[in-house]
Amino acid sequence: METNQDRVVASARAVLPATERRRTDLTTHGFTFVADEPHNGALGDGPTPTEYLLMALASCTAQTLRQYVDYKYDTAGDITSRSTTTNPSRKARSATCSARSR
Incomplete structure (x- = not known):
């Protein structure tokens, strides 16, 4: 077995x-x-499932960037990561993720 x-x-x-x-x-x-x-x-009682997914992607991106910066450099200050999704045609969704450091 x-x-x-x-x-x-x-x-x-x-x-x-x-x-x-x-x-x-x-x-x-x-x-x-x-x-x-x-x-x-x-308004609803909380974020939508899609928003939870976007928060997870943004958080993962920021944490990954922080690990890279900590390894490569001294400090990068605040790291901001933004994930968005659009549904322009209502047939297909697209998602983007961007990050920046201050």
């Missing part, structure tokens, strides 16, 4: 209660978040 020796390094749980249409409760490592997909112009 073969055993799976992969170690889980990250996990997340999403619960969409029966009483909700889109508001989802998220947990990871003891942290709790809310994702919501507002409808008809409403």
Whole structure:
């Protein structure tokens, strides 16, 4: 019998209660978040799933740049990373990510 020796390094749980249409409760490592997909112009109770993905991409980019800068140089000051997505044709999505250091 073969055993799976992969170690889980990250996990997340999403619960969409029966009483909700889109508001989802998220947990990871003891942290709790809310994702919501507002409808008809409403604000919603939290970021959308797409916004969480963009935040993850921006954070990963900033942390990767910080590691590189720390290795290559002394300091770069603040690092700002921005991720955006557009849907101009409503058929295809595009995403961009940019970063800068001050």
